[in-house]
Amino acid sequence: MKIATWNINGIKARHDNLIAWLKEAQPDIACLQEIKSVDENFPRDEIEGLGYNLETHGQKGFNGVALLSKLPFDEVNRGLPLRDCDNEDEQARFIEGVFTVGEKPLRVVSLYLPNGNPVDTEKFTYKLQWMERLIDWAKERLALEEALILAGDYNVIPMPEDCHDPKTWEGDALFRPESRSLFRQLCNLGFTDALRNTNDAPQTYTFWDYQAGAWQRNNGIRIDHLLFSAEAADMLKGVNVDKHTRDWEKPSDHVPVWAEIG
């Protein structure tokens, strides 16, 4: 089966591209980010018409995540749990679905990690705190020893080779040592970076800015990641990036990344 992640940068603006891609790629589960829609306004009809169950966690204007699945949802959880010291988290960036595959649970998360720029503001501390909360949550889930996939837009460039020109990213929240360190800490809990472990092609990117001809110059970054628990990694067959969608009319600035498991 096929599990995909795609930051669509607005469901209203990207609906037709999403439908075209669903027909073409036929993922069994798709994790979407930046739906930029409240749940009530999310256009469900055509997606459900293609045979998908759909769960959204949206908010007005920005952020928002969704899960599409041909399998029925056994369970859905919205939002990353807060810590005692946190204020209320109103940003919709996390949704978890539980499915049954071969009589075993498969947990899939669609996450949209905060961008964190500019770094001299509370946006950066919010990003780092969000990552710490994600690590705490992941520790608990990994203790279940189930197949778990954390998919989404992490807004983290893990390694210098994950961007066209590391010098231009120095100091950016996506490439700051603190962000990269927390991403490593998350991985080191026992996750496999599915793309990195199945594809060593250089310049494998998942995002190209709309500005300055970034796509035409292949000035991209790899920030969309699929992290697999050991039980999920045992099922991993391969990973691909649907780069061609960046050339479509009215493209998202991100492209889908998907894993084949079985």
Add this chain to the structure above:
DNA sequence: ATGTCATCGCGTCGATGA
């Protein structure tokens, strides 16, 4: 590192976020 894009607010553009 800015040659863009999506959304909101009630205003046909400016602010915001990425």
